[in-house]
Amino acid sequence: MAKITAISGFPEYLPAEQKVFSQMMDTIRHHYELYGFSQIETPAVERIDTLSAKGGNEKEIYALRRLAAQEGEKDEKDLALHFDLTVPLARYVAQHYGQLSYPFKRYQMQPVWRGERPQAGRYRQFYQCDIDVIGNESLPVYYDAEIIALIYKTIKALNIGDFVIRLNNRKALQGMLSAFDIPEDKIAQAIKVIDDIEKVPAETTAERLTNLGSSQAEELLTWFNLDTDNFGRLKAYKDLDGNDMLEEGVSELTTVYEALLALDVPESAFKIDPAIARGLDYYTGTVYETNLVEHKDLGSISSGGRYQDLIGKFSNKNCPGVGGSIGLTRLFPELVKRGIISIDVPVGADVFVTAMDDSQMPHYIKIAEKLRNAGIKTEVLMEKKKFDKQMKLADKKGCKLALIMGEDEINSQQVTIKNLTDGQQQSTTEADLISTVKSLLK
Amino acid sequence: MAKITAISGFPEYLPAEQKVFSQMMDTIRHHYELYGFSQIETPAVERIDTLSAKGGNEKEIYALRRLAAQEGEKDEKDLALHFDLTVPLARYVAQHYGQLSYPFKRYQMQPVWRGERPQAGRYRQFYQCDIDVIGNESLPVYYDAEIIALIYKTIKALNIGDFVIRLNNRKALQGMLSAFDIPEDKIAQAIKVIDDIEKVPAETTAERLTNLGSSQAEELLTWFNLDTDNFGRLKAYKDLDGNDMLEEGVSELTTVYEALLALDVPESAFKIDPAIARGLDYYTGTVYETNLVEHKDLGSISSGGRYQDLIGKFSNKNCPGVGGSIGLTRLFPELVKRGIISIDVPVGADVFVTAMDDSQMPHYIKIAEKLRNAGIKTEVLMEKKKFDKQMKLADKKGCKLALIMGEDEINSQQVTIKNLTDGQQQSTTEADLISTVKSLLK
Structure with missing residues (x-):
């Protein structure tokens, strides 16, 4: 017999966990649509040269091969699983450029695959829940x-607890680093240093920045810990000795700040934070990360930002964009483990029709069908078991009501309804069944 | 620049098509849940020895390899993409056996992959929408x-037109073939002949059945074309000279027939059809296929049946099951091509806030946010364009209402609402906006 064990890095849930996970996906999808984003799905597979067009990801790519491929067969050799949803989006926009409306607001919620070496906490398959707005030639910073x-x-x-969106602008950050004497050709390295600022002691960061040419590394560092609010931090940015890059970045950041307030985002939920750099190449303006206040060790649960050029590798069109992503697969088991969300949820129907008498099965089925026609989730146990066992099963599935119809009830067109939450029983007629069940389920 | 062309066999939709496809998936999911089925998802990947435990599918399997794998690296060598959802279900039940409630009613809607040679109409990635009920030791035929x-x-x-579910029972079919003198050891071959009955001339079928030992091949054949209703066909089955296999099958078929009527399935929607055999090995009782009445050439759009032993390859538990599957990916483009479903659907929000004045953007954003807080799907164009262009964009996205707020309107706290369906305009106050929009969207 084939041995059955979990495959490391490929998560799989029991029905209750799956239900909560799917409900969270539905919540995300609902909100994405509320803002006018429309869904796309791309195949799990892209060409390898598409996936590696931006370079640097070879290690993570899972290529496909037909198990029964003939020696020398070529047709599948160039296919591999996507490792994110951004490269597929770029390919999609380039391929369907003329058939899309701009700004193109799309959401995409699919698994991605990364060929990582198996180790604890590393996923080799995980869902990404992405939104992006893609402009044609231009895209106002309001979209950020x-x-x-x-x-x-x-x-x-x-509903997973307090969180803070940490917000910055890459141009502002670069301009600030210039203002603190980091030479042009060391900016990229300095951004890397800032990216690590929370992982190393302050002295190490200061030393690194000094080595990169800053004569004011200490002052620069205190700047990352200003004891003020968003307005104060924005003002500090504005008050810095100017350069064009800085001014452009600060102007964008100001627009984003004001728009967030217009969009009802409370000041307590976001923080303008100059230490947010988001890696090196991709982002060109707004960048953000998100942390749970009480669970900072989980790292960023959503991040994204502005990029100047989505499809440059695939097309000569100029398509700037801004996007964000929620990494639900990595987050979900931690939320469960820490008790932030409960997986004690019903997995069955709301109503459980018991099997009191095998010969009455067509009657039970008919009653169940009536309830379903009224939109009530209903299941029928279609094999008589001991009553206790039936109640246990209904309880395990999280059903809310059990219907009991023995011979007497059936003859008098009655139904006994047992409330599985409090154990109370009541009788109703078949004619009143739907309205009674509906009011009990409210 | 990387060349961008579609990859044969991996379908991808534009936003409007995707929306209709997703809505159909939602409809399927809604109904599966209405009957008390709970969702599971399994990883895209299984071990190769799991996938090939039942044999015969090697040709279709896409195995994975890490693109940057070291020479001699072994850890990924045994992983491959699932080619259906039945083998993963069997593995899931075997792996989580003790943690599931029986009968285990699960649905699963995921892509599967088959490493077919590219050719027209062949999909290498497609969605399956499966339901199965898995029993522990036993499972009454009512579940069929x-x-x-x-x-x-x-x-x-x-809502894709009239369809007929063609229903049979493998035991009844086998018993009938015995009753018409097909010897025990030729039954499997005879079932293959029946499976092909619609593809070859009647004489060929008769000749084949005669060659397999039937002395009444002609009579057997007329039997497949009885000019009667379901009750008549069931009676004909019952009236055949009995054997145990036949009796058991006909008894099951009778139970299914009566239960379908109790479940409100009209007689016109299903047909007891002895020519339905569904291949050879897997199914052991009830079998069904489904055809669109006006589009028989599409083949079966949903099929399934009863199997005696789901997890025998992975466990020594006895888990009989019954299931069905809807093959949406293959069906969908044909429904579109034949005009059975329309993809002329809105892909944007219901309300489109126009950009009349760039300096008023925070006001537009605020209004939009108010609508979203009332649950109304709303998008804001955040870059001023010519009014005509804005109307075209809103129309292309299928938005229903456009809000127009110039300086005058803003100063007097008014909003002009343009109905994009009939072109009518009306004015309302900001205070009445939500109720007005809601009544217009009804």
Whole structure:
């Protein structure tokens, strides 16, 4: 017999966990649609040269091969599983460029695969829940605020505790580093240093920045810990000795700040934070990360930002974009483990029709069908078991009501309804069944 | 630049098509849940020895390899993409056996992959929408009827025209073949002949059955074309010279027939059809296929049946089951091509807030947010364009209402609402906006 064990890195849930996971996916989807984003799905597979067009990801790519491929067969050799949803989006926009309306607001919620070496906490298959707005030639910075506001509303609706969206602008950061004497050709390295600022001691960061040419590394560092609010931090940015890059970045950041307030995002939910850099190449303006206040060790649960050029590798069109992503697969088991969400949820129907008498099965089925026609989730146990066992099963499935129809009830067109939450029983007629059940389920 | 062309066999939709496809998936999911089925998802990947435990599918299997795998690296060598959802279900039940409640009613809607040679109409990635009920030791035949009734309700709700579920029982078929002198050791071959009955001339079938030992091949053949109704066909089955296998099968078929009527499935929607055989090995009792009445050339759009032993390859538990599947990916483009479903659907929000004045953007955003807080799907164009262009965009996205707020309107707290369906305009106050929009969207 084939041995059955879990495959490391490929999560799988029992029905109750799956239900909560799917409900969270539905909440995300609902909010994405509320803001006018429309869904796309791309195949799990892209060409390898598409996936590696931006370079650097070879290690993570799972290529396909037909198990029964003939020697020298070529047709599948160039296919591999996507490792994110951004490269597929770029390919999609390039391929269907003329058939899309701009700004193109799309959401995409699919698994992605990364060929990582198996180790604890590393997923080799995980869902990404992405939103992006893609412009044609231009895209106002207001869309950056919309993405962040939407991420705020969505995570808020997930009801997983307080969180803070940490917000910055890459141009402002670069301009600030220039203002503190980091030479042009060291900016990229300095951003890497800032990216690590929370992982290393302050002295190490200061030393690194000094080595990169800053004569004011200490002052620069205190700047990352200003004891003030968003307005104060924005003002500090504005008050810095100017350069064009800085001014452009600060102006964008100001627009985003004001738009977030117009979009009802409370000041307590976001923080302008110059230490947010988001890696090196991709982002060109707004960048953000999101942390749960009480669970910072989980790292960022949603991040994203503005990029100048989505499809440059695939097309000569100029399509700037801004996007965000919620990484639900990594987050979900931690939320369960820490008791932030409960997986003690019903997995069965609301109403459980018991099997009191095998010969009455057509009657039970008919009653169940009546309830379903009224939109009530109903299941029928279609094999008589001991009553206790039936109640246990209904309880395990989380059904709310059990219908009991023995010979007497059937002859008098009555139904006994047992409330599985409090154990109370009541009788009703078949004619009143639907309205009684509906009121009990309210 | 990387060349961008579609990859044969991996379907991808534009937003409007995707929306209709997703709505159909939602309809299916809704009905599956209405009958008390709970969702599971299994990873895209299984071990190769799991996938090939039942044998015969090697050709279709896409195995994975890490693109950057080291020479001699072994850890990924045994992983491959699932080619259906039945083998993963069997593995899931075997792996989580003790943690599930029986009968275990699960649905699963995921893509599967088959490493077919590219050719027209062949999909290498497609969605399956499966339901199965898995028993522990036993499972009454009533569940067979429930599966078929649920498939009926679901396809009916998809609103894709008249269809007929063709229903049979493998035991009844086998018993009938015995009754017509096919010897025990030729039954499997005879079932293959019946499976092909619609593809070859009647004489060929008669000749084949004669060659397999039947002395009454002509009579047997007329039997497949009885000019009668379901009751008549069931009676004909019952009236055949008996054997145990036949009696058992006919008894099951009778139970299914009566339960389908109790479940409100109209006689016109299903047909007891002795020519339905469904291949060779897997099914052991009830079998069904489904055809669109006006589009028989599409082949079966949903099929399934009863199997004696789901997990025998992975466990020594005895788990009989019954299931059905809707193959939406293959069906969908044909429904579109034949005009059975329309993809002329809105892909944007219901309300489109126009950009009349860039300096008023925070006001537009605020208004939009108010509508969203009332649950109304709303998008804001955040870059001023010519009014005509804005109307075209809103129309292309299928938005229903456009809000227009110039300086005058804003100063007097008014909003002009343009109905994009009939072009009518009306004015309302900001205070009345939500109620006005809601009544216009009704």
